[in-house]
Amino acid sequence: MDTILFIICAIVAILSGLNMILQKHPISSALSLVGVMGALAVLYLLLGAEFLAMAQMFVYAGAVMVLFIFVIMLLNMGRERASRKSWFAQIVGLPLVLAFLGILLFITKAALPPFRAVQFGTWVGGGAYNIGRLLFTTYLLPFEVISVVVLIAIVGAVILARKEID
Amino acid sequence: MNYYVVSVIKIVIVFAIFMTALAYLQWVERKVLGHIQTRTGPLRVGPHGLLQPLADVFKLLTKEDLVPPYASKIFYLGAPFVAVVLSLISISVIPFGPKITVFGTTTYMQIGDVPISVLFVLAISSVSVYGVALAGWASNNKYSLLGGLRSSAQMISYELPLTLAIVAPLLLSNHLSFRAIADTQAGYYLGFIPHWNIFRCPFPQVFGFAIYLIAGFAETNRIPFDLPEAENELVAGYHTEYSSMKFACFFMAEYANMITITAIATLLFLGAWHPLFPGPYCDYFPTFCFLIAALIFFYGAANPARSRDRKTFPVFGLAMLVLAAIWAVPQFHFVTVPLWWFCAKVGGLLFAYIWVRGTLPRFRYDQLMRFAWTFLFPAALINLLLTALFVAVFKGC
Numbered sequence: 144m145d146t147i148l149f150i151i152c153a154i155v156a157i158l159s160g161l162n163m164i165l166q167k168h169p170i171s172s173a174l175s176l177v178g179v180m181g182a183l184a185v186l187y188l189l190l191g192a193e194f195l196a197m198a199q200m201f202v203y204a205g206a207v208m209v210l211f212i213f214v215i216m217l218l219n220m221g222r223e224r225a226s227r228k229s230w231f232a233q234i235v236g237l238p239l240v241l242a243f244l245g246i247l248l249f250i251t252k253a254a255l256p257p258f259r260a261v262q263f264g265t266w267v268g269g270g271a272y273n274i275g276r277l278l279f280t281t282y283l284l285p286f287e288v289i290s291v292v293v294l295i296a297i298v299g300a301v302i303l304a305r306k307e308i309d
Numbered sequence: 310m311n312y313y314v315v316s317v318i319k320i321v322i323v324f325a326i327f328m329t330a331l332a333y334l335q336w337v338e339r340k341v342l343g344h345i346q347t348r349t350g351p352l353r354v355g356p357h358g359l360l361q362p363l364a365d366v367f368k369l370l371t372k373e374d375l376v377p378p379y380a381s382k383i384f385y386l387g388a389p390f391v392a393v394v395l396s397l398i399s400i401s402v403i404p405f406g407p408k409i410t411v412f413g414t415t416t417y418m419q420i421g422d423v424p425i426s427v428l429f430v431l432a433i434s435s436v437s438v439y440g441v442a443l444a445g446w447a448s449n450n451k452y453s454l455l456g457g458l459r460s461s462a463q464m465i466s467y468e469l470p471l472t473l474a475i476v477a478p479l480l481l482s483n484h485l486s487f488r489a490i491a492d493t494q495a496g497y498y499l500g501f502i503p504h505w506n507i508f509r510c511p512f513p514q515v516f517g518f519a520i521y522l523i524a525g526f527a528e529t530n531r532i533p534f535d536l537p538e539a540e541n542e543l544v545a546g547y548h549t550e551y552s553s554m555k556f557a558c559f560f561m562a563e564y565a566n567m568i569t570i571t572a573i574a575t576l577l578f579l580g581a582w583h584p585l586f587p588g589p590y591c592d593y594f595p596t597f598c599f600l601i602a603a604l605i606f607f608y609g610a611a612n613p614a615r616s617r618d619r620k621t622f623p624v625f626g627l628a629m630l631v632l633a634a635i636w637a638v639p640q641f642h643f644v645t646v647p648l649w650w651f652c653a654k655v656g657g658l659l660f661a662y663i664w665v666r667g668t669l670p671r672f673r674y675d676q677l678m679r680f681a682w683t684f685l686f687p688a689a690l691i692n693l694l695l696t697a698l699f700v701a702v703f704k705g706c
C-alpha cells in the first residue's frame with residue numbers, strides 16, 4: 144500500500160515538475176508547482192513526517208503559491224513567447240547542464256552518508272510535539288534568527304509599499 | 310471487523326448524511342430568510358417546499374452546460390471540481406461523537422482519526438482558494454476575474470485571524486487532534502459550568518470564538534463579506550460564466566464550507582458533543598426537545614394558518630414523536646445523545662449564519678480589508694498572547 148502510494152506520488156511529482164518547466168502559460172506552470180508540492184506533502188506523510196507535510200501544504204501550496212497565482216492574475220500575464228535563442232546558450236547550454244548535474248551528483252555522494260533503503264511507517268517523530276521540542280531546544284538559535292530575518296523582510300516590504308503610495 | 314470495511318461503511322454513512330444536510334441546509338436557509346423578510350419561502354414543491362432541493366437538483370442537471378468560447382478549457386472545467394472536492398474533504402477528519410461499540414466492533418464516530426487533524430483542515434482550507442481564483446481567471450470575463458481576485462485577497466486576509474483564533478483553544482487543550490481536543494472539554498466547573506473552551510478556566514475563549522465566527526463568515530463568502538459575488542457590482546462574481554452542474558458545484562462547496570466551519574467551531578470552542586448540563590437527566594433532554602417540537606406542531610395543526618397545515622402538521626408532529634421515542638431508549642444513548650448535542654450546536658451556529666444573512670448589509674470592499682487588517686488581526690493576536698500568558702502562569706487550572 145505504502146509502496147503503491149509512493150510510486151504514484153513520485154510519478155505525479157516528477158511529471159508536474161517537468162510540466163512546470165515545459166508549460167508556456169504562467170498559470171499552468173504555477174499550478175504544476177502546486178501539484179509538485181501536494182505530491183511532496185504525501186511523500187512526507189508516507190515517511191512519517193506529518194507536521195512537515197501539513198506545513199508544506201499550507202505554507203507552500205496554500206500561502207506562497209496562492210500569492211503567485213494572485214500576482215499572475217493581477218498582472219493578467221499571457222502566454223510566454225519563445226525568445227530567439229542566443230548562440231551562447233545553443234553551444235554551451237547542454238555541456239554546462241551536464242557538468243552541473245555531474246558536480247551535483249559528486250557532491251551529494253561525497254557529503255551524504257551511504258544510502259539505506261527507506262522503510263515506510265517505521266519512523267515516528269514527525270509529530271507537532273517532537274518538532275516543537277526540537278525547535279525550542281536544539282535549534283533555538285537558528286529558529287530565532289530566522290524569525291528576525293522574516294521580521295526584517297516584513298518591515299522592508301512595508302517601507303517599499305509606503306514609498307509607492309506617497 | 311476489518312479496518313477497511315468499517316471505514317467504507319463510515320464513509321458511506323457520513324457522505325449520505327452530509328449530502329442530504331447540504332441539500333436541506335439550502336431549504337432551511339430559504340425558509341428562514343423568507344420568514345425573516347415576512348415571506349413564506351419555498352412552498353409549492355412538496356409540503357412546505359420540502360422537495361424543493363430535489364427539484365433544484367433536477368433543474369440544474371437538465372440545464373444547458375455552457376462553456377464560454379474564450380475560456381481556457383482545462384482550468385474552466387477543473388475549477389468547480391477543485392472547489393467541491395476540497396470543501397468535501399475536510400469532513401473526513403471531523404469527529405461527531407465519542408468512541409462507540411456497535412455489534413462488537415469498537416470504532417470512533419469519525420471517518421479518520423488523524424493526530425494532526427486541525428492542521429489538516431487548515432491546510433485544506435488554505436488550498437481551497439484555488440477553486441474560486443481559477444474559476445474567476447479561467448472564465449475570461451472581467452467580472453469573474455474581479456470576483457476571483459477579490460476572493461483570493463479576502464480569503465488570504467481572513468485566514469490569518471481565523472488561524473490565530475484557532476490556535477488559542479489549541480493552547481488550552483494542548484492537542485492537535487479534534488478528538489483529543491473534544492475529550493479535554495468533558496466535565497464541569499463547580500458542577501454546572503461546562504468545561505468547554507469558551508468557558509475554559511485560565512482564559513475563556515469568548516473573544517476567540519467571536520473572532521473565529523467573523524472570520525468564518527469571510528472564509529465562506531457569506532453575507533456581510535460576500536464581496537466575491539456581490540451581485541450589484543460583479544453580476545455573480547467568480548461563477549458568472551458557470552451554468553448547470555458546474556454552478557451547482559460552487560453552490561455545494563459554499564454550503565459544505567459552512568458546515569465544516571461551524572463543525573470546527575463546535576469542536577474547538579463549544580465542547581463538541583459534551584452536553585450543556587451535567588447529571589443523569591441530561592440524557593433525556595433531546596427527548597424533551599422533540600416532545601416540545603411535537604406539541605408545537607400539534608398546536609399548529611389545531612389552529613391552522615393555512616388549510617393545508619391541518620394535514621401536514623400532524624405528520625410532522627408524529628415524526629417528532631418517533632424521534633423522541635428513539636432518543637428515549639437508554640440502550641441507544643451512547644450514540645444518540647452525543648450526536649444530538651453535536652448536531653444541535655452545529656445547527657444553532659448554522660442558524661446564526663442564516664440569521665446574519667437576513668440581517669446585515671454587505672460591507673464595502675475597502676471596509677472589508679481594513680476591518681480584517683486593522684481590527685480582526687490585532688484582536689486575534691492579542692487574544693492569542695493573553696491566552697498563552699494565562700496558560701503559562703496558571704498552569705494547573
